Amino acid sequence: MADQKVSDTAISALIEAELGREGPLLPILHSLQTRFGHVPEAALPLIAEALNIGRAEVHGVMSFYHDFRTQPVSGPVVKICRAEACQAQGGRALEAEVAARLSGATVEAVYCLGLCANGPAAMVGDRPMAAATLDKLAAEVAR
Numbered sequence: 001m002a003d004q005k006v007s008d009t010a011i012s013a014l015i016e017a018e019l020g021r022e023g024p025l026l027p028i029l030h031s032l033q034t035r036f037g038h039v040p041e042a043a044l045p046l047i048a049e050a051l052n053i054g055r056a057e058v059h060g061v062m063s064f065y066h067d068f069r070t071q072p073v074s075g076p077v078v079k080i081c082r083a084e085a086c087q088a089q090g091g092r093a094l095e096a097e098v099a100a101r102l103s104g105a106t107v108e109a110v111y112c113l114g115l116c117a118n119g120p121a122a123m124v125g126d127r128p129m130a131a132a133t134l135d136k137l138a139a140e141v142a143r
Contacts, residue, residue, distance in 0.1 A: 006042065008046065011046055014031045014032055014035060015043075015046060015047060018031055025058070025061055028050075029061065029068055033069065036072070037069070037072040038069040038071055038073070041070060044062075077106045077108060078102065078124050079107075080095040080108075080109060080110070080122045081109075081112060082109045083111050085117075086116070086120040088119070089120050090119075097134050098134060101138075102134075113128055114128075115128060118131050
């Protein structure tokens with residue numbers, strides 16, 4: 001994913017594939033991130049031109065939605081909920097422990113994964129996890 005070469009041709013092909021959709025900006029950004037592991041800076045002017053919008057609008061959408069990255073990440077992404085319910089169940093301590101002990105993983109904060117009754121909640125890649133612990137997260141990262 002993230003190690004694939006980024007070219008204007010590849011970016012343009014991904015943009016073109018989504019142009020027929022209603023409201024294509026988010027699908028375009030998701031498609032680019034899925035393919036390259038991030039939304040390359042070189043894509044912004046190409047997206048703006050294809051959609052006939054300003055580059056600032058593309059940037060604004062990217063910065064509003066925190067899941068979009070401008071740089072590739074190395075290793076698996078572990079998201080840990082920082083909402084109040086998960087904090088009350090040890091979410092902050094888990095976040096610190098994961099950051100310190102799971103080398104190679106990128107740790108990100110999120111606000112509510114919808115597992116409030118079974119916190120702390122986390123997500124590894126696209127897999128949500130209730131009652132997350134360091135051991136459970138480490139096992140999931142190893143998969």
